[in-house]
Amino acid sequence: MNPETMNPEALNPKAVNREAVNPGVVNPGAVESEAVNPELAAAGVHFWQGSFVDDEEAARRLAELPELAARTLAEPLPTELVLSACRHLADALGAPDGPVRARLLGVLTDGGTDPEEAAATLSEIADAISRPALERKLRRELGGLHPERLTRPDARETTFEAWAPVGLLVHIAPGNAAAVAPLSVIEGLLTGNLNVLKTSSGDTLLAQHLLAELAGADPTGTLARRIVVLRFSSARTAWLRLLCASADAVAVWGGEDAVRSVAELVPAGCRLIEWGHRISFAYLTRDAWSDGATLDALAADVCRFEQQACSSPQVVYLDTEDHAEVFAFAERFAAHLAATSAELPRPELEPAEHAEITTTELVARLEEHLGLTRVIAAEDGSWRVLADTRPALAASPLNRSVWVKPLPRTAVMTVLRPMRRYLQTAAIGGSRADVARLSQAVLAAGALRVTPVGGMLDSYHGEPHDGVYALQRYSRRVSVRADEAFTTTACLDDLAAPAVVPAAPSGPLLDKAGVQEQLRTLEPAHAHLYFRSGGSTGAPALSVFTNADYDTQMRAAADGLLAAGFDPARDRAANLFYCGGMYGSFISFFSILERLNATQLPIAAGPDHAATAEALVTHGADAVFGMPSYLWQLFHAEGAALRAYGGIRKVFYGGEHFTAEQRRVLTQEFGVEVIRSAAYGSTDLGPLGYQCTHAEGSVHHVLTDLHTLEILDPQADRPAPAGQPGRLVFTSRTRAGQRLERYQIGDLGRSVEGVCPCGSHTPRIELLGRYGDVVRVGTYFLNVRRFIAVAEERLGYRGELQLILDAGDGRERVTVRLDERYAPDPAAAAAAFPAAIAELASAVDEDLLDFTVETAGSGAFERTATSGKLRTVIDRRQLTV
The missing domain is CATH 3.40.50.12780 (ANL, N-terminal domain)
Structure with a gap:
């Protein structure tokens, strides 16, 4: 495992578990924020609650962080505000020629990011914060779209539960994964927290500007009050201490040393959320390692993202104890890796990466003389297969370098369990029964996810990350137990204040x-x-x-x-x-x-x-x-x-x-x-x-x-x-x-x-x-509900009533149909309706329509075939024209 390499899955949503939803119609005005005005942004590299500030102002505000947290967290943050703002921003990022996308592309490329990579990063973020993906994430991780509301998990009991924010949530982001930082903050917003993000001093200003755009998409200003982004070196320990001292939870990315240094600053009772390095492997049965298509798929997993993702395979295990089979497989797999690698361009290596690969390969070649290893590598150094007869899990130097080792299924627990803290993905190749049995074995040993070979870097919306749901780690489960006075109360929040409803x-x-x-x-x-x-x-x-x-x-x-x-x-x-x-x-x-x-x-x-x-x-x-x-x-x-x-x-x-x-x-x-x-x-x-x-x-x-x-x-x-x-x-x-x-x-x-x-x-x-309750007959408007009221009030009628409209001979005809079980004498009813409804009387007096009352059994009343609803108005005039 390379302790310095944060698996930067900004280009792979799985690694940071940042899933979300489909965009809607963009409202360009909604994402235009004063906070992202270039002149304002020039004021500093820190984004603090809607404004860009310089170091001096950020230091002053940091000293007041506890008071800020108490003031901000007293105001609830409806999840609907976050979903709505994210949808607007996702739409803006998805508009190819839109001003928001252009601005953020400029932020990335000005910071040294390759234009193609910058575009891919923004597209990944847009997909991650689309409303359908965020809704699925909320449903899966927190059980619904309004997790912050105190509702009854069991309607038979007057106990209310909700997911509440942990409070002040500090995010200490990695320096080589552009999308991780802003997406973690969005998860913090979905859970209602006040979010303070620390980015590396060498990072671009993407997080600041992206979150400023998000804040600008909320006209209420509530989101802006929940976002602080600071850009400084971890060597600035005074600022780090101020952040951690006030935090209720700290989410940190990095290796053991990075996590340990932050843990020393976290006060007692503060939740430390580690997103550390992980290692993944493939496991092949004899049938699978003999299949050429499986080896092609495995080679693709090795080459994608240069193995920089936590879910990339660093080791290929074979279900065997035979060292000869390991070496023979390495030779066969090398041909497949060479063919796949030739189709994919390979970026230039950093000097440190090149040195690590060289050292690892040199040691392996020296151990060949002991019969322990065999190295098959490309002449140009673009890939290498390192066969090793020892089954112990080992990190590869990445960049298309993969170990091949023996591991009979009977030894899976013995070999892998000691490394359980670091295991992430296992790709299993074999029969259906093999996949079932081996999945149980590797999960018991500590692996967190199992995939098909060739799908290690794929993910699905809502997938757990490193064995947990991020939103739950950023939340607290709270409850209120009430008495029978609350039997008809479904949500306690409705008794406190009106819900926030987007316009x-x-x-x-x-x-x-x-x-x-x-x-x-x-x-x-x-x-x-x-x-x-x-x-x-x-x-x-x-x-x-x-x-x-x-x-x-x-x-x-x-x-x-x-x-x-x-x-x-x-x-x-x-x-x-x-x-x-x-x-x-x-x-x-x-x-x-x-x-x-x-x-x-x-x-x-x-x-x-x-x-x-x-x-x-x-x-x-x-x-x-x-x-x-x-x-x-x-x-x-x-x-x-x-x-x-x-x-x-x-x-x-x-x-x-x-x-x-x-x-x-x-x-x-x-x-x-x-x-x-x-x-x-x-x-x-x-x-x-x-x-x-x-x-x-x-x-x-x-x-x-x-x-x-x-x-x-x-x-x-x-x-x-x-x-x-x-x-x-x-x-x-x-x-x-x-x-x-x-x-x-x-x-x-x-x-x-x-x-x-x-x-x-x-x-x-x-x-x-309904509109249909009011009909125009003989130039007058008649409301069927008025007929129902008259029948009830003047005639003591308690049955159903239908109003029937016909074209008639020369003039229109209105018939009131009453249930014969409850109807008075039709003549008395025919007199009562015009006496109470002036429009009807005028139409009759002016010879504009004929009016009659009929009584019938309940079976004569016309109803809709599907729902059984009574048709209160039957307009036959169009049928007789």
Whole structure:
């Protein structure tokens, strides 16, 4: 192992475990920061909370670091701010001719970096901080996209847990891996820390300028207050002491000597996070070492990155004790290494590197006389294979130099375990059974990852680094245990302050047709789960989600259900939503209840009401979930059985609303105690809002963890006045593939001001129906909800109501259809509606339309085939034109 070589995997994300997500639409203005103005940058080489400063100013501020930490860490850092800023910066880095990329390329090349290497470094960083990669990293390492929020890991208990920052996190970065330093700081930001980065005095200013650009992408200034970058030599021990004395954790890269020198400065109780040197090897069975393709792949692993990566092979072990086989393999492998090396340009070696290679090769050649070794090397010195009969693990001098040694599988533990602190990657070549058995052996000996031969330097987003997750090492797991007063509280943070919600993007509004058009170009990687809408407002539309999208949404909806009063520790839920035909209600609520660890009966809506009622009674269901129209039919078709049971205490509905009279019947006649919306949502966007125990009517809290909401004027694309009705326009922030930005879903609503009586600061809206609830007939606008209210208030009607529009002979016709079980005399109803609805009366008086009332059985009411929703407005005029 070369103790001076930090495996610089700036060009290989695996080595530093810096994974992240796919960029979105760049907002150039968002990444233009005053902090990166060249004139300001000229003020110094240190970046301190948004400003470039010189040595004198940095020294003054260092003395005040403890006070700065206390002040800064008192302010929470929402993960959403970091994700949003990283997405903007990733987009800017990905723009080939963009000003941000040009500036940072200049910083690297001015510092002596090869232009091609500089471009590759920025591309790697852009990929690492893209939103999809960071989201995957957060899910894998910290369990979700908002790890800083105190939520209930088990919904049956009122215990809240979160990942909290360690506090002041000092990063002591290596001097030969350009991407490591800024990416480590971004990991520190994802975990909410105040980050102080020390870079080498010989480094370029990439970390300073890149992090300045990141800070500039956050208009709130919160990120800037969490970033300090200092550039100085480790010989400046006074500054190092000041950094470490105030630190809650120190992350250090380097060999044992470097780590030891930092450890001496770290105070008691400070977490020391070591990212030290590692060594990797390949292990081949007889079948594998006889295969030419395997040897070609191994040669490629040796040549990539000149073995500078921790995951590069330095030793090739053979499953044999026969020294002759080792020497014979070395001869064969040398031919493959020579061919591969000839295809790849080799950089000039530094004098120290050349000297180490020469020394290692000379010693090996001297030991040939003892029968211990054999050296096969290129005449021009571009590569070498060092065969050695002794199995002990040994570091190679790198730069296309590799040892070949015998190691029978029975001796794996004996030989490798003493080096367990240094082992990283093992590439195993052999049969499927060999790979399984040998993986167990090398992992038990201390290796941290196993790969195929030829894939040692490859990685995947979310992969652990050196056997740990970086985000967990930069965090603390904290908990709050509460009493039953918090049974309906899903997130403790919502009781403290409003969540930080990024502003909606600018740009055109998106409609349903635009959403469907997006699906034509959606990549298969973003299309795991397909749903169709119920078709209550038109032809069924397709919606596509990734499995991760779906999981995030179901967890958010589950939190909302807790707020609505569902108690997973006590309630027994019957899922009576419709199922089949790719319709998502039943499946979604199955998932929601599953994530709440609730007891559920997945019955689904069906025509056999007697069988459903029997299941409810037999299995003791006390909470039912379903469409109001279906539940209303069920309660009346099986009224006698359900009244006798008397066990249904809670009704959670979706897709429609219960009228006040229907609520009264359920409460007084069936003993229902809670009637509440299970969720407000749409098939396209998923869950959008939830009701709490203090919600009345159609008031819902907005799921701000998922969406940004705008309420626009009904007639113009400008914000509606506070508290006034407007169009609901949502931007979903947690969807991969589909970009549902400024999507107007066809609903009307208004904001509800003030803090909710439930104590949550989450914003609220009152739903006011859909655009389709208002129809133009005979030059007048009629709202079906007004008809429902009149039927309830003036006629005492408690059934369903449909408004039917026909072209008629010469003039249009409006028919109100009522359920014959609850309807008054049609003549009395026909008189009541015009008397209460002035627009209807005027249209009739002016002979613009005919108005009638009809009564019918519940089977005559038209419903959507998929969801079972009642079609409140049936417009037949277009069909008869």
